[in-house]
Amino acid sequence: MENKEKKKKGLLIVYTGDGKGKTTAALGMTVRAIGHDWKISIIQFIKGTWKYGELEGIKRLSPHIEMETMGVGCIGIMGDKKPIEEHQTAGRKALDMANQKILSGKYNLIILDELNVAISLNLISREDTEAMIRNKPKELNLVVTGRNAPQWLIEIADLVTEMKEIKHPYQQGILAQKGIDF
Amino acid sequence: MENKEKKKKGLLIVYTGDGKGKTTAALGMTVRAIGHDWKISIIQFIKGTWKYGELEGIKRLSPHIEMETMGVGCIGIMGDKKPIEEHQTAGRKALDMANQKILSGKYNLIILDELNVAISLNLISREDTEAMIRNKPKELNLVVTGRNAPQWLIEIADLVTEMKEIKHPYQQGILAQKGIDF
Numbered sequence: 555m556e557n558k559e560k561k562k563k564g565l566l567i568v569y570t571g572d573g574k575g576k577t578t579a580a581l582g583m584t585v586r587a588i589g590h591d592w593k594i595s596i597i598q599f600i601k602g603t604w605k606y607g608e609l610e611g612i613k614r615l616s617p618h619i620e621m622e623t624m625g626v627g628c629i630g631i632m633g634d635k636k637p638i639e640e641h642q643t644a645g646r647k648a649l650d651m652a653n654q655k656i657l658s659g660k661y662n663l664i665i666l667d668e669l670n671v672a673i674s675l676n677l678i679s680r681e682d683t684e685a686m687i688r689n690k691p692k693e694l695n696l697v698v699t700g701r702n703a704p705q706w707l708i709e710i711a712d713l714v715t716e717m718k719e720i721k722h723p724y725q726q727g728i729l730a731q732k733g734i735d736f
Numbered sequence: 737m738e739n740k741e742k743k744k745k746g747l748l749i750v751y752t753g754d755g756k757g758k759t760t761a762a763l764g765m766t767v768r769a770i771g772h773d774w775k776i777s778i779i780q781f782i783k784g785t786w787k788y789g790e791l792e793g794i795k796r797l798s799p800h801i802e803m804e805t806m807g808v809g810c811i812g813i814m815g816d817k818k819p820i821e822e823h824q825t826a827g828r829k830a831l832d833m834a835n836q837k838i839l840s841g842k843y844n845l846i847i848l849d850e851l852n853v854a855i856s857l858n859l860i861s862r863e864d865t866e867a868m869i870r871n872k873p874k875e876l877n878l879v880v881t882g883r884n885a886p887q888w889l890i891e892i893a894d895l896v897t898e899m900k901e902i903k904h905p906y907q908q909g910i911l912a913q914k915g916i917d918f
Binding site: 662 | 750766787893914916
């Protein structure tokens, strides 16, 4: 009975680290989840990080997957000149959307993509984020991606994998690749 | 011109380490690749490591993905009493199949799942495996998964990520979960 109860608990999974494969692993989880006819929601906390290939691939997997693109684009890079307040407002909206989805009880798996980055850039507060995670329905599986996962998140997570960059093609002058990077 | 040439080079990608997310990331790559209408082949070097959810999810993604289940099941664990020769014959067959697929020119992305494990258990030789990888068509993207990637493979790879286990649910007495582990 104890075990059965435990079996039903949804997991909090964190993919962090500086290596490639964090969002990709989250994407791989959707394939597995679809095999079980699960309902899936993906919320992107940083806009523009998902590229043509994955967006198109996700579409082919629908109607099982819903995708919400939030945020106002890569912060502090690629010529970003937007004031921090604009990013924070977008972060707040993304968090509100995530809260709605989480509390709706409609999903088996919710992916909070690049949430770690939104936290570490102070676009959303620890208090609000932690409250959201702690209030999730017991059976819901949550996946959080992004480098720099905060220690408090690692502590409350069930499964944490650090993707460590051992070798990256850009080191060797190879450009971003269709089908691989976008 | 130089850059254009480089862009077309297929990558050799390795996901290794003791953490969760290696095969899952490979699976995520198939979603992205399908978005580009790529043809994909997955060859499992160790049988029985893929479970219901991912097999069923992969089916929904077909006809873009072909899956070959090779090997004779988890070696040395779960009461395996088969002689090593039987595993080696299965490894040889898996390598032959992989060679065929690689040289066929029909695929944009080939995933050699748990190949690292087959190498480290001496089910297949370094010489044969290295020859196969070095002879791949230039444009083909190869993904190799499994813990204990050999150093020579890391050296010839374009992208290597180590999935490091920071926290695992089994440590906390949580059983394998439907939709997450199988």
